[in-house]
Amino acid sequence: MRVSPIRKLLADRGAVFGERAGVEIPLRFSGADKEYSAVRDAAGLCDFSFMTRCRVPEDGLDVLEQYACGSVANIRFGRVLHTMAVNDDGMLESDVYIANDDENLIMLCESLIDDEAATAVLEGMGASKEGLEDMSESTAVFGLDGLNAWAIARDLFGTDVLGLPYLSIENYELDDVEIKLIRGGKTSEFGYLFIVPVRQAAAIWERIEKAGEPHGLVPVGTEAHSMLRLDGRFFNIYEEGARVSDPLPLGLQWMIDFDGDDFRGKAAILERRTKGLENKIIGVTPSDPGGVLEIGDEIAHRGETVAKVVAATYSPTLKKRIGLALFELPYAYSGLTLEGVDGLLIETISMPPFMPRSLGVKLDEM
Template sequence: MNGLLALHKQHAKELTSVNGIEVPKQYNDLDKEYTALRHNVALSDYSHYSKLKIEGEEAFDVLDLAVAGDVAEIRDEQTLYTVLLDLDGSIITDVYVMNDDDSYVVLSEHLDDATLMNLFKDRMGEFEDVEMTSLTQSHAIVAMEGPYSWELAQEIYGMDVIGIPFLGFIALDDDTYIFRAGKHGEFSYKVILPVADAEALWKEIEEKGVRYELVKAGLALHELTRLENPYFSPTGSGSVSRDPRELQLQWMVRYDKDEFLGRERLLEKRDEALSKKIIGVVLQQEGEIEAICVGDSVVCGGEEIGKLVACRYSPSLKKMIAQALIDEAYAYAGIDAYAIKTTDGVEFKVNTTATPFINNHSMLINPNENSFVNPDKFRNMLEQLEAKQAEA
């Protein structure tokens, strides 16, 4: 057992095994973890991501054929967030593809190491000058996430952290990367590093994070945060559809790329009429309502027009939020004429809405001007604006 896992076993509330790797499911009360992620800093272990290094003269060709996004778009220290499709043009999983000086690191949250490796081997075809190495067991991922995670990361790694753009990364050496990407709308820095170094980093972040009111968090938290900021989810919307059009995830594919697996069928489907689409739904009334469940009907004038595929109570909105697969003719945001009908026959009025459901706190933070710990600076741009207006 590695040192970081031993720490988790000692302190976490509950562990879970994902892709064959044990990580914390929950560290603290969920509301405490949620508040930290949405308002200051949460510390998490994402070592369960499968990690694959792809190198060689033909590494680009293999990747470009395998993923639906355009690998040519990403330069050194940039990352592509895209999907792997099957031959039917359906999404198998989302992946990050990091370009590290023309060798690549692929990260996948939803596939285990062997499945990911085999998917790429299947796609290698006649390419010979390609080498694949799994980093899954050798490397951990420690993440600082939340509106002030950039400030904490900067304390540890220096000013360069602030310059990392979304989906950018810095290679600290051959083995360690700081990668800025998250699936919850807040600032997020994932440190990909050798397992042997992970325990020391975790302790350092914990110690330096005290000033930021850092809270350790587990994976369970993200069942909620990823509904508030929807991403590809195999257990949520992905459980009812893998069609990029139905999921509103066409931005993850490049129709105009010459070749990639699933492209032919995807292009055929693109010309077919769309029958259903995932949209966001918010209850008109406030409060948590336990009677509302996945599978409940969405109705309009008594007629069923769709079903809920994911639903939760959003502490930020103080309302129930949901994703629903709706008949295309009705699948529009900005409509207040629908209701959720529970299995007991009770109807709750809803508004359809754009997603993300929430305005993330990180959008109010300018790392060059705001600070959580420096009393001479405002914590966010809103406070800054109010002070400016008061002064005027």
């Protein structure tokens, strides 16, 4: 199993570890609810080194065009494409960021398949010949997210960093260490991904922690991130992605370049798109704020099942449980009241269900 290059440091901070697709992940530190609130109210630092990552020279972009569903050739210098990769059947395999970083394209993946399987897929597309370099062992990736994340980034790199648009990449030096900084994130608060050389990874983590002290930064794990993604309505490949698998009912068409060059699995996706949707995911919550909602729960109308819950969590912001359910298409609308388990009423809701506070912060006025 691949482990984080800063595993010892994370363990010293109290990390409880788990495993996903053959890679060890930090599940939690002080507890998911507390960590969730830290991100919504202040900031959280998470080790994202579980992501697989690689670098491809600009003239070897063919391999990434075959691999990813988005328009890789059209990524402008300094920008990042959020897309995905699917298997031959057009079913989800990875949630993908591809960054155009000067003469290289850098790809970061959250994958349902392990490193070995991902490498085999890329090798089948001629990765070695195109100069693809695996960065999973030579770098670490940290995610800094939260209402105050921008202030920590500013204190580390200067005010220029505030001008970074969402989904962009820039190179910075921090204590003589070269860092690739991506403005991104999947929490609906401010977010930055730090790609750092593995030898200085622990020192950079501690440097971010120190800069974050006055801004309420705490270490956070993947459990809090799953909660943040769900009530921020960011796609989570490890939750609804793993359970539904087909990107079309998940509403991920925006990640796909239907009109561009062929990519792996495109024919299967196009065939299903032509056939038309039969299901779609919609946000759900119990009418009673104290009501339960669990993965696998069935939702019915007049006693007939019309949906099944595929992701669920408690939302500290909404103070109730919230989820996503895969609905039969005629019922896939928000604003309905349906039947849950044990006579509980379930409401379908519009997502994202609240306005994140970060959206009200104007960085250009700082």
